[in-house]
Amino acid sequence: MNRIELTRIPFIKNALKSRYPQLAVFIVMLIGYIFAILAGLIGTPVGSHNFSIVFVWIAWWAILILVAVPFFGRGWCAVCPIPLPGEWLQRGAALSPPDKRPKWLNLRVPKMFRNIWLQNISFLLLALFSSVLLTTPNITGIVLAAMLFAAIGLSTVFERRAFCRYLCPVGGFIGLYSQTAPIELRIKDKQVCVTCEGKPCYNGSSAGYGCPWDVFPGGLTKNTYCGLCMECIRTCPHDNIAVNLRPFSADLAKPSTRMDEAFKAFIMLGSAIIYAGVLLGPWGAFKDAAYNVSSNSWFIYAIVFLAIIFVILPGLFMLGILNKKNTLPLKQRFASLSTALIPLGLMFWVAFSLSFVLTNASYILAALSDPLGLGWNLFGTAHAAWQPMFTSILAPAQTLALVGGLIWSARTAQKAAGEVKVSPIPVIIYCFIATSLMLWLLL
Amino acid sequence: MNPRFSLLLLVMAGLAVAFAPLPVPAIAPQERTFEIDAHQFAYSPSELKVNTGDTVTIQLVNTDVVHGLYVDDYDISVEADPGQSATLTFVADKPGSFRFRCNITCGAMHPFMIGKLIVGRNDWLYRSIGLASLTVIGFFPLSSFILKKEERNVA
Numbered sequence: 001m002n003r004i005e006l007t008r009i010p011f012i013k014n015a016l017k018s019r020y021p022q023l024a025v026f027i028v029m030l031i032g033y034i035f036a037i038l039a040g041l042i043g044t045p046v047g048s049h050n051f052s053i054v055f056v057w058i059a060w061w062a063i064l065i066l067v068a069v070p071f072f073g074r075g076w077c078a079v080c081p082i083p084l085p086g087e088w089l090q091r092g093a094a095l096s097p098p099d100k101r102p103k104w105l106n107l108r109v110p111k112m113f114r115n116i117w118l119q120n121i122s123f124l125l126l127a128l129f130s131s132v133l134l135t136t137p138n139i140t141g142i143v144l145a146a147m148l149f150a151a152i153g154l155s156t157v158f159e160r161r162a163f164c165r166y167l168c169p170v171g172g173f174i175g176l177y178s179q180t181a182p183i184e185l186r187i188k189d190k191q192v193c194v195t196c197e198g199k200p201c202y203n204g205s206s207a208g209y210g211c212p213w214d215v216f217p218g219g220l221t222k223n224t225y226c227g228l229c230m231e232c233i234r235t236c237p238h239d240n241i242a243v244n245l246r247p248f249s250a251d252l253a254k255p256s257t258r259m260d261e262a263f264k265a266f267i268m269l270g271s272a273i274i275y276a277g278v279l280l281g282p283w284g285a286f287k288d289a290a291y292n293v294s295s296n297s298w299f300i301y302a303i304v305f306l307a308i309i310f311v312i313l314p315g316l317f318m319l320g321i322l323n324k325k326n327t328l329p330l331k332q333r334f335a336s337l338s339t340a341l342i343p344l345g346l347m348f349w350v351a352f353s354l355s356f357v358l359t360n361a362s363y364i365l366a367a368l369s370d371p372l373g374l375g376w377n378l379f380g381t382a383h384a385a386w387q388p389m390f391t392s393i394l395a396p397a398q399t400l401a402l403v404g405g406l407i408w409s410a411r412t413a414q415k416a417a418g419e420v421k422v423s424p425i426p427v428i429i430y431c432f433i434a435t436s437l438m439l440w441l442l443l
Numbered sequence: 444m445n446p447r448f449s450l451l452l453l454v455m456a457g458l459a460v461a462f463a464p465l466p467v468p469a470i471a472p473q474e475r476t477f478e479i480d481a482h483q484f485a486y487s488p489s490e491l492k493v494n495t496g497d498t499v500t501i502q503l504v505n506t507d508v509v510h511g512l513y514v515d516d517y518d519i520s521v522e523a524d525p526g527q528s529a530t531l532t533f534v535a536d537k538p539g540s541f542r543f544r545c546n547i548t549c550g551a552m553h554p555f556m557i558g559k560l561i562v563g564r565n566d567w568l569y570r571s572i573g574l575a576s577l578t579v580i581g582f583f584p585l586s587s588f589i590l591k592k593e594e595r596n597v598a
Contacts (some may be wrong), residue, residue, distance in 0.1 A: 048548050135551040233550075280542075282559040284485020291484070291552050359544070359553050386546060391515040397538070399571040406575055410582045432579045436572050443540055443568040 001186075003244040007233070016243065019095050023077070030081035033144065035371070040141020044373025048386075051371035054363045056144070057134050062357040064174075065349050073178030077171060078228040082147055083164050086155030088214065089257045097209060104160045109166055109214075115260040119172030120267055124309070126169050127271050128302050130289040131279070161212040164227060171227075176264045177346045178223040179251035180408075184244050185217070185226050185233075192240045193218030201232040210236035213442070217241060222251035224261070249408065255339035255416040259331065262338040263314070269341050270309035270432065272348035276441040280355055320426030330421055336420045340413035340427050346443040347405025351398040355442060359388040365428055399443050406435045453581040460573040465566060467538075472496035479503050481510040481523065481545070481587035484552035488544045495563040504528040514560060520546050538563035 007013045015021050032055070040052035047053040068076045088094050092102030125134060133139050151163035164171050187193055193201075201217045204210035211217065213227040215238075220226055233241045255263065278286040278301075289297035314334075321333050362384060363442065369382035376382065409431045410424070417424035475497045480487040481504065493499050503512050505523035512531065513520040516539075521531035545556035 046548055048554060131552065131555075135554070278509065279555045280484070280557060282489035282542075282557055284489060287484050287552055287555055356554075359542075388513075388515055388544075391542075394515075395567045395571075399567070399574065403571065403574045403578060406578050407582070410578065414582075428579055428582060433576055434479055435575050439568060439571045439575065443565065443571060 003246045005244050006183075006240045007186075007241070007243045012243070014232075015351075016233050019234070022230065023095065024082055025079045026084055029079055030084055033081045033148070037141045037144045037148070038136040039372050040139075040144065042372065043137055045137060045374055047137055048360070048363050049133045049367060049370065049373040051367050052137045052140045052144070053135065054367035055371075056140060058357060059364050062353060062361070064170075065353045066357070069174055069177045069181065070346065070350070071181060071183070072228075073181030073183050073223045074174055074226060074228045075183065076174060077164065078230065080164075082168070083151050083155070083161045083212075085148065086152035086163065087161065089152060090155040091209065097204060097206065107157055109158050109162050115258070116166070116172050116175070116264055117260045118167050119169060120260065120264055121269060122167055122169040123172055123271075124306070127267075128305060129293060130275070132239045132293055133289065134279075135291075142350055160210070160214045161227070165213055165225065169299050172264055173268050175224040176261065176268065176342060179224060180249040180343055180346055182246055182248050182250075183228075184223055184246050184250070185228055185230075185244060186220055186244060187218055188240050188242050190218065192238045196238060196240075200235040200237060205235050205237070206239070208232075210235070221254065224251070249343060249412065252339050252342060253411050253415055255336035255419055257332055257335045259335055262335040263310075263339045265341040266313045266346055267309050267319075269311050269345040269348060270305075271346060272352050273434070273438055273441065274305055274308060276348075276352050276438060280352070281441060300419075317427075317430055320430050321422065323422060326420075326422055328422075333420050333422060336416050337413065337422070337424075337427050339416045340409045340424075340431060343408035343412055344405045344431050344434065347401045347408065348434075350405075351401040351438065351442055354397055354401065355394060358394060360392050361389055362387045395443055399439070402438055402442075404437050406431055449581070452579065456581070457574060457577055460577055461570055465564075467495070467563070470494045470496075470565045471536075472498065474498045474500070476500045476502065479558070480506055481512065481556075483550050484507065484545070484556040486512070486543070486556070486558040489558040490561070491558070492561045492564075493535045495535060497535045497562075498532065499535050500530060500532045502530050504530055508549050509543065509547050510549050510556070511546040512543050512558075514543045515541045517541065522547055535560075535562040539567055540565040 007016065036052045036056055039050055043050045043052065066185055083323050090104055103266065129139075133143060139309055147168070150167065154162040154167065198205070199216065199218075200207065200210070202210050208231050211232060213225055215225050217226075217232045248304055277283070278290050285297075285371065286301070289295070289301040292298050317338065318330070318334060322330070363386065365381040365384040367381045370376045410428045413424040413427040413431065417427065452533065472494065475493050477488070477491055477499070479501055491499075501512065501521065503510070503521055503523045503596055505527055507525060509522065509524055511520055511522040514533075516537060517533060519533055521529045523529040539562060541560045541562070543558045543560055545553055549556065
């Protein structure tokens with residue numbers, strides 16, 4: 001399937017070039033985000049009746065993992081409100097570039113941090129405390145506020161969107177999985193970029209800002225670090241930027257060779273497996289350990305969590321791909337072949353989220369009418385009873401997601417193995433064992 | 444083997460694994476009674492196994508705050524006040540694996556207060572693992588078929 005350029009359609013192109021539609025969505029999202037912070041801090045401590053828990057961890061999460069990431073890649077980043085106040089402060093403007101550059105530090109992020117290790121760490125920090133975070137409104141409120149202030153703080157010290165690019169715990173995995181999405185932003189003609197003077201897409205111009213994600217669009221070969229902010233569409237003087245519809249997982253044909261990205265795949269795969277066991281499993285002792293932060297059992301839980309992600313999963317993977325006859329360094333084979341875990345991990349999260357979301361979605365109606373749990377009944381749905389939805393189709397849907405993910409991963413493994421000249425069989429067997437474990441945990 | 448034939452064989456095997464009726468062991472229905480201790484945020488025992496057709500009685504014994512027990516798909520529930528017990532009786536006529544969960548907000552981890560009821564064999568799990576196994580076994584003939592098709596398209 002060839003790419004279909006969506007920006008050929010005048011309506012889409014005009015909507016993306018104009019700042020106003022995006023600004024309108026941004027403002028709605030920012031109001032919702034600030035309200036979620038306030039609801040978390042001043043609303044009812046009962047998580048299932050608090051807007052912050054219900055709308056962030058059920059509604060937003062469902063949209064993100066079941067729709068936005070698989071179909072739109074970094075589409076969420078295009079409308080995420082977190083970098084907005086910091087960016088306005090950094091730019092000294094909310095819309096078009098001001099005449100004078102605002103005087104902030106505007107430093108370049110040090111080279112040692114220009115990778116996704118910090119995002120891996122920030123995700124793991126949240127993951128270790130997730131049982132508390134997902135269920136306690138004031139903790140959710142504090143974390144949401146901390147992310148907003150971290151983004152503002154980093155915007156005043158570093159250039160561009162340093163928080164989104166290097167620290168956001170959500171942005172890391174969205175970037176990883178956005179490689180599977182059927183949407184991409186790419187240049188139309190490389191030669192045009194080569195001869196373009198001033199590179200306004202990266203450096204900015206009177207038409208718009210230089211890439212907030214610190215990416216030169218002329219060199220884009222995968223979705224991972226393009227935040228789809230559409231700034232380059234506005235600044236390109238040659239109309240050389242396109243948003244394309246493409247086959248799923250097109251970026252995975254060229255496997256990554258970076259260890260930070262490889263470990264991101266293991267972190268996400270391992271977290272999905274652990275959550276399926278701890279949160280959705282019948283074992284109360286695991287839940288107690290995960291929830292009682294700072295207890296001895298929580299420390300054991302944290303050690304086991306990290307050991308699964310950093311030792312057991314990558315260790316078994318490494319054992320599978322050991323081959324003394326292969327001349328390529330093991331590190332390169334490890335990083336390249338771990339690309340196969342990207343579709344598998346995404347589908348693990350889809351299967352996990354289906355269970356969590358379908359059984360708890362009915363809380364949305366009640367929280368909509370009484371978002372702070374103060375006894376309001378704005379839309380007459382405050383007393384809507386909790387009722388799991390579509391539980392009869394849950395098992396078939398999860399099977400479809402997990403077995404589909406296995407097929408997708410096997411295909412990706414075959415392509416990645418071709419690139420590094422090794423057999424894909426060990427990786428496929430690894431994916432099969434992980435899938436069987438996930439099936440056992442969920443079904 | 445002809446790749447088209449391999450693909451057809453694989454699809455048929457997949458359908459058989461997913462939908463073929465399995466023999467059901469003939470076990471006479473019994474009356475089964477379980478006493479389940481409910482406390483924040485777990486049931487004990489948390490896994491119940493019964494045979495299809497059994498009449499199941501669950502006595503929910505509540506040891507701390509108010510808790511409930513709702514069985515997915517069966518759409519039945521029972522609630523018990525703190526320190527009290529309540530009884531739920533039903534015929535386990537749907538085979539498979541079902542989650543039971545607390546249906547009364549009982550604290551922070553309430554959405555994850557979950558147990559498991561297995562009625563008969565957990566066929567869906569075995570069928571799913573069968574499909575996953577078939578994926579691995581059939582992957583290579585299938586992928587060579589796709590590769591040849593792609594090569595033809597490129598040519």
